Amino acid sequence: MPEHIYIFDTTLRDGEQSPGATMNVQEKLRVAKQLERMGADIIEAGFPISSEGDFESVRTIAKAVEKCTVAGLARTDREDIDRAWDAVRAAKYPRIHVFIATSDIHLKYKLKMTREEVLRDIADAVAYAKKMTDDVEFSAEDATRTDLAFLCEVVRTALSAGATTINIPDTVGYTVPTEYADILDTIRKKVEGIDKVVLSVHCHNDLGLATANSIIAIQHGARQVECTINGIGERAGNTAMEEVVMALRTRPDLFPYETRVDTTLIYPTSRLVSQITGMKVQPNKAVVGANAFAHEAGIHQDGVLKEKLTYEIMTPESVGIPKSSLVMGKHSGRHAFRDRLKSLGFDLNTDQIQKAFDLFKGLADKKKTVFDEDIVAIVMHEVLRIPYRYRLNYLNIVSGTSAIPTAVVTMEIDGEPVRDVDFGDGPVDAALKTIKKMTHSKSRLLRFAINAITGGTDAQGEVTVHVEEDGISVLGQGAHTDIIVASAKAYIDALNKLEYQKAKMEVDKMRAASPEGNV
């Protein structure tokens, strides 16, 4: 029987300490409910004394979550512990998480305390918390830079005061796997009774070693891993939950351990946290990045189409991504292209496929990655000759140091000429606002990026916009020497693609509802 590894998720506490990742009470509650669905064992919901908002969030989550332990963080002060307890006491399984720094650097410069004073605080705080709940975790902040003999003394003190989980954090992401293993081995050897409680690890990613350190820690006795979704957290972040869980699941030959996590909820949870915090996931991020299951090279694509095992160590479906995406580019072959057309819902004859493939190859020579939307545009407008809904005919901008940015736009909408004017916070804003008004679009602009294709002031500007409506998101692109025109073209391109996707979804829905699959 594989041993259980407790997943302690601190997205809502340490994760929220990422610059700019602040969440309000309702947003935290949504993340907490998702973590509960996904199967986290413990949710660290916040640091209740730090603000009214944090207190409220922890209390709300404690009341709403039933299947996980809910923890509140506290320093060793009694006031902190009282506040943490008030916040978590309504939980079905409440935990108080007490911490104090133990390294000489922190004692000398931050706490201005002696080692004896720290030991006294630990004994007092853990015993005080223990009067409120049996489930008390103690963390020795900056443990990996703490004198090892003193760290053992710290752990002994917390244990005798009643701590049920002992956490050995690598607070500044300083340790490396072999050293971390030694620290844990020493504690397990020198501290009597440590085998009666849960040994926990909490790693930061300053040297990119957080996952490796957490994994080796499991092999050296840790049974709780503290982590965050997408690895968000202070500075370079914390151990990424998805990486630890998938490493254990992918290599059962090395790791005879299990977690409660439903891995198919990993990707949706990653998306939720990214949307709520506004922290984008880097495309090459392990497990949940946009490219994590994307294969670009022709040889790789051919291999994956023949047998996924050739280049995929885990399936996208296992982490909740519906299918792997072959990145279509100039290296892609006919086989992959035909496959992609099918998955995009096009049933073309041989001549149409040939025409689409030639056009696709021409486009791939000009741009590195051809997106699904580009293929859709090729098929719809060049092969099937379905007309664009929106077309830009005329754009005039007034802007400058003393002018209110104003855009006059003429478009063709469903074949009819339409003209309008509006103001904006800048020339691009004025143009996009006017277009939005004319098309009555309910979409949101998620991202706007300009790239100069060539050097010099006469450079072609290439604009990419990311637009979303009702869960459908598309990229639009436009290029022109005038960046305002490029922006308008990119926006209209995105709106056309959005219209297409919405229509396609309707057709798919009708197809699913029809018993024969016909519409």
Ligand code: KIV
């Ligand atoms: O990094 C750290 O040491 C912490 C503790 C409070 C556990 O976040």
Ligand code: ZN
């Ligand atoms: Zn931390």
